[in-house]
Amino acid sequence: LENKPQPIGVIGAGSFGTAIANLIARNAEVLLYARNPETVQRINNQQVNLDVQLSERITATNDIQAVAEQCTLLFGIVPSNNFREMMISISPYLRPYHIFVHGTKGLDITKFNFDELEKADLMRSHVHTMSEVVRQESSVVRVGCLSGPNLSAEILEGQPTATVVASKFKEVIKKSEKALNSEQFHVYGSFDLLGAELAGVFKNAYAIGSGILAGMGMGKNIQAEIIISKN
Amino acid sequence: LENKPQPIGVIGAGSFGTAIANLIARNAEVLLYARNPETVQRINNQQVNLDVQLSERITATNDIQAVAEQCTLLFGIVPSNNFREMMISISPYLRPYHIFVHGTKGLDITKFNFDELEKADLMRSHVHTMSEVVRQESSVVRVGCLSGPNLSAEILEGQPTATVVASKFKEVIKKSEKALNSEQFHVYGSFDLLGAELAGVFKNAYAIGSGILAGMGMGKNIQAEIIISKN
Numbered sequence: 001l002e003n004k005p006q007p008i009g010v011i012g013a014g015s016f017g018t019a020i021a022n023l024i025a026r027n028a029e030v031l032l033y034a035r036n037p038e039t040v041q042r043i044n045n046q047q048v049n050l051d052v053q054l055s056e057r058i059t060a061t062n063d064i065q066a067v068a069e070q071c072t073l074l075f076g077i078v079p080s081n082n083f084r085e086m087m088i089s090i091s092p093y094l095r096p097y098h099i100f101v102h103g104t105k106g107l108d109i110t111k112f113n114f115d116e117l118e119k120a121d122l123m124r125s126h127v128h129t130m131s132e133v134v135r136q137e138s139s140v141v142r143v144g145c146l147s148g149p150n151l152s153a154e155i156l157e158g159q160p161t162a163t164v165v166a167s168k169f170k171e172v173i174k175k176s177e178k179a180l181n182s183e184q185f186h187v188y189g190s191f192d193l194l195g196a197e198l199a200g201v202f203k204n205a206y207a208i209g210s211g212i213l214a215g216m217g218m219g220k221n222i223q224a225e226i227i228i229s230k231n
Numbered sequence: 232l233e234n235k236p237q238p239i240g241v242i243g244a245g246s247f248g249t250a251i252a253n254l255i256a257r258n259a260e261v262l263l264y265a266r267n268p269e270t271v272q273r274i275n276n277q278q279v280n281l282d283v284q285l286s287e288r289i290t291a292t293n294d295i296q297a298v299a300e301q302c303t304l305l306f307g308i309v310p311s312n313n314f315r316e317m318m319i320s321i322s323p324y325l326r327p328y329h330i331f332v333h334g335t336k337g338l339d340i341t342k343f344n345f346d347e348l349e350k351a352d353l354m355r356s357h358v359h360t361m362s363e364v365v366r367q368e369s370s371v372v373r374v375g376c377l378s379g380p381n382l383s384a385e386i387l388e389g390q391p392t393a394t395v396v397a398s399k400f401k402e403v404i405k406k407s408e409k410a411l412n413s414e415q416f417h418v419y420g421s422f423d424l425l426g427a428e429l430a431g432v433f434k435n436a437y438a439i440g441s442g443i444l445a446g447m448g449m450g451k452n453i454q455a456e457i458i459i460s461k462n
Contacts, residue, residue, distance in 0.1 A: 126374070143279050145433075148452075148456070149451070149452045149453075149454075149455030149456050150452060151450065151451060151452050154450035154451065154452045154454070159449060159450040159452060159453065160449070160451070160452075160453050161452030161453045161455075162452075162453070162456040186456075218390060218391070219381070219382065219385035219388070219390040220382060220385065220391070221380045221381060221382050221385045221386070221390060221391075221392030221393075222380075222390065222392045222393070223335050223380075224380030224392075224393050225379070225380050225393040225417075
């Protein structure tokens with residue numbers, strides 16, 4: 001029993017968390033944290049979430065302490081506006097030996113009061129990437145992020161793709177690669193953590209703009225042109 | 232009669248040539264060269280080409296000499312494998328006062344014998360961009376190129392988009408802008424002619440790769456990933 005390899009923790013059972021859990025399950029046991037007890041029950045009884053068949057190697061739980069205690073390598077896949085709260089809830093159980101990789105394409109500005117925007121400028125010190133939130137709220141040092149062309153629906157369909165795992169720590173990249181890499185999912189490493197996080201955030205301006213244009217009935221030419229015109 | 236503004240010449244009545252002619256016709260009279268006499272007749276009788284309604288300001292001809300003599304500003308929109316031949320046919324009528332802007336996303340390697348590839352390496356000196364072909368085959372100095380997200384079908388539908396006109400000469404950029412700019416089509420200028428030409432060529436490797444993946448039933452994730460993996 002002592003030699004049984006550790007499961008890998010995935011926090012968040014939304015569509016991207018579910019997709020990442022299914023990818024990791026190709027290589028290892030997965031402990032998937034979902035807040036909602038009904039979701040946990042359905043996954044453990046039927047191996048189904050969001051109408052997708054889950055690997056037999058995925059076990060769900062809503063015990064955040066158990067995830068931290070059973071897993072050294074954690075993937076946090078929750079929306080940016082829930083991220084700090086999630087970190088606060090898991091933080092008491094995290095230790096400096098944990099590795100925390102997030103897949104959140106957003107920023108945290110919770111420590112700034114937007115009602116006072118006229119009195120005080122929004123500064124870099126008010127804006128936090130998710131890896132910065134992990135550092136602020138826990139004793140974890142080895143942080144990283146996942147960023148790439150990773151539409152969940154396609155991953156869940158079994159379509160192949162790739163991603164970047166960025167971290168200042170080679171160990172974070174290596175362990176994430178070992179967990180995620182498969183014929184379906186190719187992992188590229190990068191040491192530019194901040195760059196990867198910001199790329200994941202700022203591409204959304206283009207994604208939203210492109211979606212607005214498509215919604216207005218505009219074609220692919222002008223959707224491509226919003227990238228030219230920002231240069 | 233002396234004060235009548237010159238028409239602008241468009242050489243090539245394929246889908247992109249037709250789209251460019253319709254765009255220019257928003258600003259000026261257009262003389263559109265088509266090789267096929269039946270195409271010329273249909274355009275002049277019905278103002279229709281490729282099932283698209285053409286502006287009343289477009290006149291077709293298959294007299295290449297007339298195009299060179301009546302127009303100072305010429306847009307050459309023919310495939311790369313016909314480009315040199317087209318230049319040879321118009322060259323006797325071109326003068327150093329002509330401005331020649333091409334919209335061809337390809338290269339010319341006609342002066343290299345591929346049967347001798349084992350004996351001689353393909354060198355930069357064998358490979359010509361279209362603006363280089365214009366310079367080689369004519370007395371025209373002021374050359375430029377059009378390059379941008381310009382799917383012809385969308386332009387012909389009236390969808391808005393933008394393009395880059397690149398040239399070493401400000402006059403080429405200014406005159407092309409004046410001819411092409413409208414609410415439907417925004418022209419950006421650039422002095423990097425070679426860069427714009429090569430971008431128009433090399434993006435085709437991605438376009439073909441992406442098309443192959445789509446044809447295999449692959450999704451948007453991996454189509455985006457071919458750009459990452461070449462970096």
